[in-house]
Amino acid sequence: MVEFTIESLDSADVERLRGIFGPLTESVRDLIDATIRTEVDADVVAVAKAEIDAATARLRSRQLDGAFGVRLSEGGQMPWGNPVIGLRNPVAPPLVLHRAPDGGKYADFHLGAAYEGPPGHVHGGMSALILDHVLGEAASSADHPRLTGTISMRYLRTTPLGDLHVEARIVRSEGIKTYAVGHLSDASGVTVEAEGVFISPKWAR
Amino acid sequence: MVEFTIESLDSADVERLRGIFGPLTESVRDLIDATIRTEVDADVVAVAKAEIDAATARLRSRQLDGAFGVRLSEGGQMPWGNPVIGLRNPVAPPLVLHRAPDGGKYADFHLGAAYEGPPGHVHGGMSALILDHVLGEAASSADHPRLTGTISMRYLRTTPLGDLHVEARIVRSEGIKTYAVGHLSDASGVTVEAEGVFISPKWAR
Structure with a gap:
């Protein structure tokens, strides 16, 4: 069953969320690139990994039960979890x-x-x-x-x-x-x- | 021009690198999922973003000039940057x-x-x-x-x-x-x- 989530968000709400989650996602995209290309030693990797795990725990302190889905708001569609165009998906180029x-x-x-x-x-x-x-x-x-x-x-x-x-x-x-x-x-x-x-x-x- | 990089790594070297970079990449995969699903407030996002940016700067302190490429070592092929199977690519499921x-x-x-x-x-x-x-x-x-x-x-x-x-x-x-x-x-x-x-x-x- 394919279910769309209807949110009671207006255009201003959508812009506010974009301002919060867009920069976070860009930071994670940058981290993905650094993870592939880094040549630092094991001790530096260990410190970076601890920082990443701390950030993940912080973000998971309140989260959706499942995947993001596609939200429909008064401000338009929000396919923010999409792996090609998603504002909130670091896998997307976007x-x-x-x-x-x-x-x-x-x-x-x-x-x-x-x-x-x-x-x-x-x-x-x-x-x-x-x-x-x-x-x-x-x-x-x-x-x-x-x-x-x-x-x-x-x-x-x-x-x-x-x-x-x-x-x-x-x-x-x-x-x-x-x-x-x-x-x-x-x-x-x-x-x-x-x-x-x-x-x-x-x-x- | 498609160029493969030949590394003078034996199987033990490859295993050592796997032990360093495999867990780092898994942590970034976990962060990607958390980034999509988090519902925390803007102030918590800001703290997490600062931790992520610190980790990225640390990893970039020494890095490859370009993409990872495909390395050929005595321990076999190392397609670690690959977006489907790459040990070092957080985009890969893997x-x-x-x-x-x-x-x-x-x-x-x-x-x-x-x-x-x-x-x-x-x-x-x-x-x-x-x-x-x-x-x-x-x-x-x-x-x-x-x-x-x-x-x-x-x-x-x-x-x-x-x-x-x-x-x-x-x-x-x-x-x-x-x-x-x-x-x-x-x-x-x-x-x-x-x-x-x-x-x-x-x-x-």
Whole structure:
């Protein structure tokens, strides 16, 4: 059962929460990068680990029972736990999606050490995660969420870590099916192409 | 250019590093979950953020210039920065892959709040990230890495957060192409099917 949580938050409340939890999440993203790249000795790691564990205990002193879910407030949707765009999810790069003039979606973003597969390059599955999300967003609207039915990726070459661009758009709709295409690119052009069929879930029809 | 780093580490060195950096990474994974789920007030968040920033500065006092890469040591491969299996990557669940009797690969693992898409369920793109990785591992061997050429996912139903299983195997090989299939499942059966073509990169032929 997929349940959305309705919160009695207005736009000002949402902005206040964004101001509290956005910087915390950015700090954890920075820590993730440092954890992968550090070369300090065991005694320094031990001190850092104690600081991290103290912060975790503090944050857990009051917390949600389960995952974050998707909150719907008067200030709009709050998919803050999402691993691609989530304001409160340190795993997310995060992508900030924009609407293109043709109705599609796009984002410019940066991927660092946490997203590496082949040395110096983006993990192919990370490209798939991002394309799945952006094609899904292009296929959906605020009142018509659509979930991935099938999706295919074609890797033209390896994608370097660094500054990247992703975009997606609807090509056609037939009943409950919406067909979308998109691609990931670096400054030299397209690296991965994607096409998928997105379905209106029963609970949203 | 994809470059692997050769380290003069023996098995004992690798075990020593695992003992230092494995627990640090686990602590950061725990912090990621707490960051998403916490409901503490702004003043408590501020104290936790200061502890996290102190830990990050400590870890960055000596660090690699770039991403982790894939290290090759006498103790075997060290893909420790990998976002699916990396011992040193807090973004990775991580998966611990095993070899099946038929030569395929499989893993049993748990996905929590950091991997949520639809409320209470795994982000479809996270399933794609994991399947891409495991099909790629099934298609590769220690001395013959293979990268994704094309991959397709078919979503049979939404995958609940919690305990999951993934497996993949080669179905056939033709020249530089290796065809692999696999699936993700929960206790009730298969949730996502995948099939892909994996290619020997020029630098590894």
